[in-house]
Amino acid sequence: MDRFIHTESLKLYRKVLDETTDESKRKLLLELIRDEMAKEPKPKE
Numbered sequence: 001m002d003r004f005i006h007t008e009s010l011k012l013y014r015k016v017l018d019e020t021t022d023e024s025k026r027k028l029l030l031e032l033i034r035d036e037m038a039k040e041p042k043p044k045e
Helices: 002-019 023-038
Strands: none
């Protein structure tokens, strides 16, 4: 379930990022994307 929420959050943030031109909103969205991506588990080597 957490993986689904993580994936859907990233999709939504990227979609809104593509649609907005407001620089402050874009900055916030980029931060949200970065934070969400930081939650991804590291691949095992």
